[in-house]
Amino acid sequence: MKRLCSYLSVSRSGYYVFLKRSPSNLELENDALSEYIRTIFFEHKGRYGARRIQVTLKRKYGFSISRKRIERLLRKQGLYTKGIRRKYRKQPTIREANPNLLKQQFYAKKANQIWFGDISYIPTQEGMLYCSVFIDCYSRKCAGFAIRTHLRDSLVIDSLEAAIHQEKPNNGLIIHTDQGCQYTGHRFYECAMQYHFTHSQSRKGNPYDNAVMESFYKSFKREILPGKQFRTKSQAILTIMDYLETYYNYERIHSSLNYLTPHEFETINEFA
Incomplete structure:
Protein backbone atom coordinates (compact mmCIF):
# COMPACT_ATOMS: atom_id res chain seq x y z
CA MET A 1 0.00 0.00 0.00
CA LYS A 2 2.90 2.35 0.76
CA ARG A 3 4.32 1.81 -2.76
CA LEU A 4 0.91 2.32 -4.39
CA CYS A 5 0.29 5.57 -2.51
CA SER A 6 3.76 6.77 -3.44
CA TYR A 7 3.11 5.91 -7.09
CA LEU A 8 -0.18 7.84 -7.04
CA SER A 9 1.38 10.77 -5.13
CA VAL A 10 -1.10 10.57 -2.24
CA SER A 11 -0.53 10.11 1.47
CA ARG A 12 -1.49 6.85 3.15
CA SER A 13 -3.46 8.68 5.82
CA GLY A 14 -5.40 10.57 3.15
CA TYR A 15 -6.12 7.30 1.33
CA TYR A 16 -7.58 5.66 4.47
CA VAL A 17 -9.67 8.75 5.19
CA PHE A 18 -10.98 8.54 1.62
CA LEU A 19 -11.97 4.87 2.12
CA LYS A 20 -14.07 5.76 5.16
CA ARG A 21 -15.68 8.81 3.58
CA SER A 22 -19.31 8.44 2.53
CA PRO A 23 -20.35 9.85 -0.87
CA SER A 24 -21.60 13.44 -0.64
CA ASN A 25 -25.15 14.38 -1.64
CA LEU A 26 -23.74 16.06 -4.76
CA GLU A 27 -21.87 12.90 -5.79
CA LEU A 28 -24.99 10.78 -5.29
CA GLU A 29 -27.04 13.27 -7.28
CA ASN A 30 -24.47 13.31 -10.11
CA ASP A 31 -24.49 9.48 -10.24
CA ALA A 32 -28.28 9.47 -10.61
CA LEU A 33 -28.21 12.26 -13.21
CA SER A 34 -25.52 10.41 -15.18
CA GLU A 35 -27.87 7.44 -15.57
CA TYR A 36 -30.62 9.67 -17.01
CA ILE A 37 -28.17 11.50 -19.29
CA ARG A 38 -26.65 8.27 -20.58
CA THR A 39 -30.10 6.80 -21.25
CA ILE A 40 -31.15 9.85 -23.30
CA PHE A 41 -27.81 9.87 -25.13
CA PHE A 42 -28.13 6.25 -26.29
CA GLU A 43 -31.88 6.46 -26.95
CA HIS A 44 -31.05 9.07 -29.58
CA LYS A 45 -28.01 7.14 -30.84
CA GLY A 46 -25.53 9.81 -29.82
CA ARG A 47 -27.26 12.56 -31.82
CA TYR A 48 -28.24 14.70 -28.81
CA GLY A 49 -25.72 17.08 -27.26
CA ALA A 50 -25.94 18.93 -23.94
CA ARG A 51 -28.56 21.45 -25.10
CA ARG A 52 -31.06 18.85 -26.36
CA ILE A 53 -30.41 16.59 -23.38
CA GLN A 54 -31.11 19.60 -21.13
CA VAL A 55 -34.49 20.15 -22.81
CA THR A 56 -35.34 16.42 -22.69
CA LEU A 57 -34.49 16.19 -18.99
CA LYS A 58 -36.83 19.10 -18.32
CA ARG A 59 -39.70 17.80 -20.47
CA LYS A 60 -39.48 14.11 -19.62
CA TYR A 61 -38.34 14.12 -15.99
CA GLY A 62 -38.88 17.70 -14.78
CA PHE A 63 -35.16 18.24 -14.02
CA SER A 64 -33.73 21.75 -14.41
CA ILE A 65 -30.01 21.13 -14.95
CA SER A 66 -27.43 23.58 -16.31
CA ARG A 67 -25.92 22.84 -19.70
CA LYS A 68 -22.36 23.00 -18.34
CA ARG A 69 -23.15 20.41 -15.71
CA ILE A 70 -24.56 18.09 -18.40
CA GLU A 71 -21.45 18.64 -20.52
CA ARG A 72 -19.27 17.76 -17.54
CA LEU A 73 -21.20 14.55 -16.84
CA LEU A 74 -21.10 13.58 -20.53
CA ARG A 75 -17.35 14.17 -20.60
CA LYS A 76 -16.85 12.15 -17.44
CA GLN A 77 -18.57 9.16 -19.11
CA GLY A 78 -16.66 9.57 -22.38
CA LEU A 79 -19.83 10.34 -24.37
CA TYR A 80 -19.40 12.56 -27.45
CA THR A 81 -22.14 13.78 -29.76
CA LYS A 82 -21.96 12.59 -33.36
CA GLY A 83 -20.30 15.07 -35.69
CA ILE A 84 -18.74 17.16 -32.92
CA ARG A 85 -15.85 19.21 -34.29
CA ARG A 86 -14.00 19.68 -31.04
CA LYS A 87 -13.18 16.73 -28.83
CA TYR A 88 -13.30 17.23 -25.11
CA ARG A 89 -9.91 17.36 -23.50
CA LYS A 90 -8.72 13.85 -22.79
CA GLN A 91 -9.23 12.93 -19.16
CA PRO A 92 -6.09 11.67 -17.43
CA THR A 93 -6.04 8.03 -16.40
CA ILE A 94 -4.10 6.56 -13.53
CA ARG A 95 -1.53 5.03 -15.86
CA GLU A 96 -0.71 4.52 -19.50
CA ALA A 97 -2.21 1.61 -21.43
CA ASN A 98 -0.46 -1.76 -21.28
CA PRO A 99 1.37 -3.03 -24.38
CA ASN A 100 -0.39 -5.21 -26.93
CA LEU A 101 1.11 -8.62 -26.15
CA LEU A 102 -0.96 -10.67 -28.61
CA LYS A 103 -0.47 -8.67 -31.83
CA GLN A 104 -3.56 -10.27 -33.36
CA GLN A 105 -2.33 -13.82 -32.69
CA PHE A 106 -5.60 -15.30 -31.41
CA TYR A 107 -4.40 -18.76 -30.44
CA ALA A 108 -3.95 -20.60 -27.14
CA LYS A 109 -2.70 -24.14 -26.50
CA LYS A 110 -5.05 -24.79 -23.59
CA ALA A 111 -7.93 -23.31 -21.63
CA ASN A 112 -7.50 -20.24 -19.43
CA GLN A 113 -4.25 -19.01 -20.97
CA ILE A 114 -5.77 -15.95 -22.69
CA TRP A 115 -9.06 -14.18 -22.02
CA PHE A 116 -10.58 -11.39 -24.08
CA GLY A 117 -12.87 -8.78 -22.49
CA ASP A 118 -15.17 -6.03 -23.70
CA ILE A 119 -18.44 -4.20 -22.93
CA SER A 120 -21.62 -3.80 -24.97
CA TYR A 121 -24.83 -1.89 -24.30
CA ILE A 122 -28.32 -3.42 -24.38
CA PRO A 123 -31.17 -0.93 -25.02
CA THR A 124 -34.52 -1.50 -23.32
CA GLN A 125 -37.65 0.61 -23.06
CA GLU A 126 -36.83 1.15 -19.38
CA GLY A 127 -33.31 2.40 -20.11
CA MET A 128 -29.88 1.07 -20.95
CA LEU A 129 -28.14 -2.05 -19.66
CA TYR A 130 -24.42 -2.80 -20.00
CA CYS A 131 -22.96 -6.28 -20.40
CA SER A 132 -19.29 -7.08 -19.73
CA VAL A 133 -18.06 -10.47 -20.97
CA PHE A 134 -14.78 -12.40 -20.87
CA ILE A 135 -14.17 -14.99 -23.60
CA ASP A 136 -11.56 -17.78 -23.43
CA CYS A 137 -9.30 -17.71 -26.50
CA TYR A 138 -8.85 -21.50 -26.49
CA SER A 139 -12.46 -22.67 -26.76
CA ARG A 140 -14.30 -19.34 -27.28
CA LYS A 141 -16.21 -20.15 -24.09
CA CYS A 142 -17.90 -17.40 -22.11
CA ALA A 143 -15.78 -17.58 -18.97
CA GLY A 144 -17.80 -14.99 -17.06
CA PHE A 145 -20.05 -11.97 -17.43
CA ALA A 146 -21.86 -9.22 -15.54
CA ILE A 147 -24.91 -7.11 -16.43
CA ARG A 148 -25.38 -3.71 -14.81
CA THR A 149 -27.19 -0.42 -15.33
CA HIS A 150 -23.95 1.59 -15.26
CA LEU A 151 -20.56 1.79 -16.97
CA ARG A 152 -18.37 2.14 -13.88
CA ASP A 153 -15.23 0.03 -13.50
CA SER A 154 -17.05 -2.26 -11.04
CA LEU A 155 -18.90 -3.66 -14.08
CA VAL A 156 -15.73 -5.17 -15.60
CA ILE A 157 -14.30 -6.14 -12.20
CA ASP A 158 -17.49 -8.03 -11.33
CA SER A 159 -17.42 -9.91 -14.64
CA LEU A 160 -13.72 -10.75 -14.19
CA GLU A 161 -14.30 -12.07 -10.67
CA ALA A 162 -17.27 -14.12 -11.93
CA ALA A 163 -14.97 -15.68 -14.54
CA ILE A 164 -12.27 -16.35 -11.94
CA HIS A 165 -14.81 -18.02 -9.64
CA GLN A 166 -16.07 -20.18 -12.51
CA GLU A 167 -12.77 -21.15 -14.17
CA LYS A 168 -10.16 -20.78 -11.39
CA PRO A 169 -7.29 -19.89 -13.78
CA ASN A 170 -3.63 -20.18 -12.81
CA ASN A 171 -1.20 -17.30 -12.39
CA GLY A 172 0.05 -15.81 -15.64
CA LEU A 173 -3.31 -15.61 -17.40
CA ILE A 174 -3.25 -12.90 -20.10
CA ILE A 175 -6.30 -10.62 -20.14
CA HIS A 176 -6.66 -8.65 -23.37
CA THR A 177 -8.99 -5.64 -23.58
CA ASP A 178 -9.30 -2.32 -25.37
CA GLN A 179 -8.23 0.98 -23.80
CA GLY A 180 -11.60 1.82 -22.25
CA CYS A 181 -11.39 3.80 -19.01
CA GLN A 182 -12.86 0.87 -17.08
CA TYR A 183 -9.72 -1.16 -17.95
CA THR A 184 -7.07 1.57 -17.61
CA GLY A 185 -8.07 2.70 -14.12
CA HIS A 186 -6.21 1.65 -11.01
CA ARG A 187 -9.00 -0.59 -9.62
CA PHE A 188 -8.94 -3.02 -12.56
CA TYR A 189 -5.15 -2.91 -12.53
CA GLU A 190 -5.07 -3.82 -8.84
CA CYS A 191 -7.57 -6.64 -9.37
CA ALA A 192 -5.42 -8.15 -12.15
CA ASP A 209 -6.57 -6.11 -32.01
CA ASN A 210 -9.62 -7.34 -30.09
CA ALA A 211 -11.27 -9.14 -33.01
CA VAL A 212 -12.42 -12.08 -30.87
CA MET A 213 -14.70 -9.80 -28.86
CA GLU A 214 -15.82 -7.87 -31.93
CA SER A 215 -16.90 -11.16 -33.52
CA PHE A 216 -18.56 -12.34 -30.32
CA TYR A 217 -20.66 -9.20 -29.85
CA LYS A 218 -21.62 -9.15 -33.53
CA SER A 219 -23.13 -12.65 -33.16
CA PHE A 220 -24.50 -11.83 -29.69
CA LYS A 221 -26.46 -8.81 -30.91
CA ARG A 222 -27.71 -10.54 -34.04
CA GLU A 223 -28.93 -13.60 -32.16
CA ILE A 224 -30.25 -12.14 -28.94
CA LEU A 225 -31.56 -8.65 -29.60
CA PRO A 226 -35.18 -8.62 -30.80
CA GLY A 227 -36.36 -6.56 -33.75
CA LYS A 228 -37.27 -3.84 -31.28
CA GLN A 229 -35.94 -2.99 -27.83
CA PHE A 230 -36.63 -5.26 -24.88
CA ARG A 231 -39.70 -4.04 -23.01
CA THR A 232 -38.15 -4.29 -19.56
CA LYS A 233 -34.68 -4.60 -18.06
CA SER A 234 -35.65 -7.81 -16.24
CA GLN A 235 -36.72 -9.37 -19.55
CA ALA A 236 -33.39 -8.43 -21.11
CA ILE A 237 -31.38 -9.77 -18.15
CA LEU A 238 -33.17 -13.13 -18.15
CA THR A 239 -32.70 -13.52 -21.92
CA ILE A 240 -29.00 -12.64 -21.76
CA MET A 241 -28.34 -14.95 -18.82
CA ASP A 242 -30.06 -17.86 -20.57
CA TYR A 243 -28.06 -17.21 -23.73
CA LEU A 244 -24.65 -16.93 -22.06
CA GLU A 245 -25.01 -19.52 -19.29
CA THR A 246 -26.85 -22.24 -21.19
CA TYR A 247 -27.02 -21.78 -24.94
CA TYR A 248 -23.70 -20.19 -25.92
CA ASN A 249 -21.34 -22.59 -24.13
CA TYR A 250 -23.30 -25.83 -24.47
CA GLU A 251 -25.49 -25.64 -27.57
CA ARG A 252 -24.14 -23.08 -30.05
CA ILE A 253 -21.62 -24.56 -32.54
CA HIS A 254 -18.68 -22.41 -33.68
CA SER A 255 -17.09 -22.43 -37.11
CA SER A 256 -13.68 -21.65 -35.56
CA LEU A 257 -14.01 -24.86 -33.48
CA ASN A 258 -14.81 -27.07 -36.49
CA TYR A 259 -18.50 -26.68 -35.65
CA LEU A 260 -18.28 -27.90 -32.08
CA THR A 261 -19.68 -26.16 -29.02
CA PRO A 262 -17.12 -24.74 -26.56
CA HIS A 263 -18.04 -27.48 -24.06
CA GLU A 264 -17.61 -30.23 -26.71
CA PHE A 265 -14.29 -28.75 -27.85
CA GLU A 266 -12.85 -28.70 -24.34
CA THR A 267 -14.16 -32.18 -23.52
CA ILE A 268 -12.75 -33.75 -26.70
CA ASN A 269 -9.32 -32.11 -26.36
CA GLU A 270 -9.07 -32.84 -22.66
CA PHE A 271 -8.67 -36.55 -23.44
CA ALA A 272 -6.85 -36.15 -26.76
Missing part, protein backbone atom coordinates in the same frame (compact mmCIF):
# COMPACT_ATOMS: atom_id res chain seq x y z
CA MET A 193 -2.28 -7.80 -10.03
CA GLN A 194 -3.98 -9.44 -7.05
CA TYR A 195 -4.51 -12.62 -9.08
CA HIS A 196 -1.09 -12.40 -10.81
CA PHE A 197 -2.57 -11.86 -14.27
CA THR A 198 -0.94 -9.99 -17.16
CA HIS A 199 -2.94 -7.23 -18.83
CA SER A 200 -2.61 -6.72 -22.60
CA GLN A 201 -4.42 -3.91 -24.45
CA SER A 202 -5.33 -3.12 -28.03
CA ARG A 203 -3.71 -0.22 -29.79
CA LYS A 204 -5.74 2.97 -29.72
CA GLY A 205 -8.51 3.00 -32.33
CA ASN A 206 -7.71 -0.50 -33.64
CA PRO A 207 -10.69 -2.89 -33.20
CA TYR A 208 -8.84 -5.68 -35.03
